[in-house]
Amino acid sequence: MSTIKDIAKHAGVSVATVSYVLNNNRYVSPEKKERVLAAIRELNYAPNAAARGLRAGESRTIGLIVSDISNPFYPDLAKACEDEAQKHGYAVHMINTNDQPERMRQAVAQAREGKIDGLIVTSALAADRELLQSLLERNFPLVLAHRRLEGLDADLVESDNFEGGLMAARHMLRLGHRRIAFMSGVAGSPISELRAAGYRQAMKEAGIDVPPEWVLSGEARYAASYERMLGYADMPPGERPTAVINMSDIGAMGVLDAAADRGLRVPGDVAVMGFDDLFLAAFRSVRLTTVRIPRYELGRQATELLLDRISDANRDIRRVVLPVELIVRGTCGGERA
Incomplete structure (x- = not known):
């Protein structure tokens, strides 16, 4: 596996220059920047997002809480979260609660410890309200998806x-x-x-x-x-x-x-x-x-809202309701699909 030193040697620049390009935090001449990017492509270099995140004070990881990972409802939603997160350089950490309060507490503890930068909760129950409210009071980025929770002022994406x-x-x-x-x-x-x-x-x-x-x-x-x-x-x-x-x-x-x-x-x-x-x-x-x-759209829009909340903690709360559709097949008679 290639390292940052390999990239520097291949591009004929210093390790510091490679670091500046990767983190986009210093000016690098267009010519040197292109050499570094070319070396990254040629050596198939994968930057260590976690390490960069530690230096920047963030994990570049978001949490996705689901109630039952074995339920085939969740793969489409989770894939959408991952697709959208990856576009912005984030990884997704999935947490399965089985609708057990203790597992929800563990997920919230990870958020408080800074192990994740934001949280999408698809399995909120009334018993979780106080716990999730404690995160919002800390201004921690949080989006409810699929299940709403009355009385919680958080971004929400749900079906009708x-x-x-x-x-x-x-x-x-x-x-x-x-x-x-x-x-x-x-x-x-x-x-x-x-x-x-x-x-x-x-x-x-x-x-x-x-x-x-x-x-x-x-x-x-x-x-x-x-x-x-x-x-x-x-x-x-x-x-x-x-x-x-x-x-x-x-x-x-x-x-x-x-x-x-x-x-x-x-x-x-x-x-x-x-x-x-x-x-x-x-x-x-x-x-x-x-x-x-619309499971995929639930996940995509929830992730979009969360990343927007991470970048702008003070924006207004948004709530999205997605339409549902009747699919008529054979188990009721009158099959059309």
């Missing part, structure tokens, strides 16, 4: 989750369903609350009262959603829901499998819908109707 719940329920109603269940997500998740509110609004517009057993938590996970659907499937045919909206595509897969294990036809006996539009939703063996969440 209320509209997603509204359009999902309205679609089921247009198909003639009246007994429509909504499987919510993690307790305290603003996303779950907003989507459930949209669902309830659509049901109210249709003049349908929602009994408590129609809104149960599937935790946006396969196993919990599978168990909830078994409970619905075992209800008398005249009482069980004829349509189920799940908080996530992963949870919807659990609903589909439980329906199959109880001998229910999809969409004949029960229509099923998810959220996210993960790659598996389009599999020919699945063809899941879902609400598409």
Whole structure:
């Protein structure tokens, strides 16, 4: 691996000159600068960003907090963060919390210790408000992405989750369903609350009262959603829901499998819908109707906001709401995608 001394020797300049070019902190004549840059290209030199950051009092690293790294929702979002960060010379350090408060505290400790220059939080819960507020009071760059947190004055990028719940329920109603269940997500998740509110609004517009057993938590996970659907499937045919909206595509897969294990036809006996539009939703063996969440754009805009906040700590707070889209496939009937 080439070193700064190798670059200097190859370009016929001093080590100090190479350092000036790399850090862009002193004037270097155009001719010498071009020789240094040519040497860097020819020797495939990769500057040590961490070392430069230590000298400058910054790490050139941003943190990305997610709730479940095994969830296929996050790769597109994380890739967008990394793509955008790399354009500006930053690395991304991912932190998986599993929605556990202790792991969130550990991530915040890294921020306080200066190991990262800013933080994108995709998994904020109400229990995290005080912790994240402590960072904002220190003027630490922080952006909420995907999950909002009421009462926290921070930059935010989110999808239109209320509209997603509204359009999902309205679609089921247009198909003639009246007994429509909504499987919510993690307790305290603003996303779950907003989507459930949209669902309830659509049901109210249709003049349908929602009994408590129609809104149960599937935790946006396969196993919990599978168990909830078994409970619905075992209800008398005249009482069980004829349509189920799940908080996530992963949870919807659990609903589909439980329906199959109880001998229910999809969409004949029960229509099923998810959220996210993960790659598996389009599999020919699945063809899941879902609400598409713009995951890559969530990550890209969150990183853009964070880097802007790092460069200008005093600018006004910005909040971005991204549109969602209904993707109609086979699990509700009326397939179009």
